[in-house]
Amino acid sequence: MDQRLSFVTLAVADLDRTRAFYVDGLGWTPEMVVPGEVLMIRAGERLVLSFWAESGFEAEVGPIRRGQGIVPITLAHNVATPAEVDAVLEVAASAGAEVSPGQQRDWGGYTGYFADPDGFRWEIATNPGDIGRLVLPD
Missing domain, CATH: 3.10.180.10 (2,3-Dihydroxybiphenyl 1,2-Dioxygenase, domain 1)
Known part of the structure; x- marks a missing residue:
């Protein structure tokens, strides 16, 4: 595979x-x-x-499992800078998303989250190092 x-x-x-x-x-x-x-x-x-x-x-x-809490998955959209994280979160908020603002993380990245209408959480992030560059468009 x-x-x-x-x-x-x-x-x-x-x-x-x-x-x-x-x-x-x-x-x-x-x-x-x-x-x-x-x-x-x-x-x-x-x-x-x-x-x-x-x-x-x-x-x-x-059958779909239903219950309280957050759906146990996140989808990630990575960008190059913290300012871009904040800009994407603003767009999501203007579209009606529930937003958790961006913040510096202990592991070195800067991330925030928004929830779509079904509660799926999107992580908007900038990641340091090679792994962060791996997922960004050229």
Whole structure:
């Protein structure tokens, strides 16, 4: 198996609300839209972020675990500077996201978080060293 990731698929409660947040609020461009079923957005050179309506997700994948707390996954969007972290968080806030402001972390990076309409947390980060440069566009 090749060492790569092709799709990240997230089950969402309200696909129209999700589309409004990512497309209208954040300004992302959809690659594929099937109303009431799926929204797919290119998230990298060979990476697609796919949002499925919960009913379709459960029909194919299985029952969704529900309960209190934060969804136990984060998605990360890395940028080159702390100022860029803050700017992305401002865009997310203006799109209606719940935002935790950027701050310097003990491990040397600067990060903040926002939650999309379904509570999926996005980490907006700048990472020091080679690993941080590995994920930035040229």
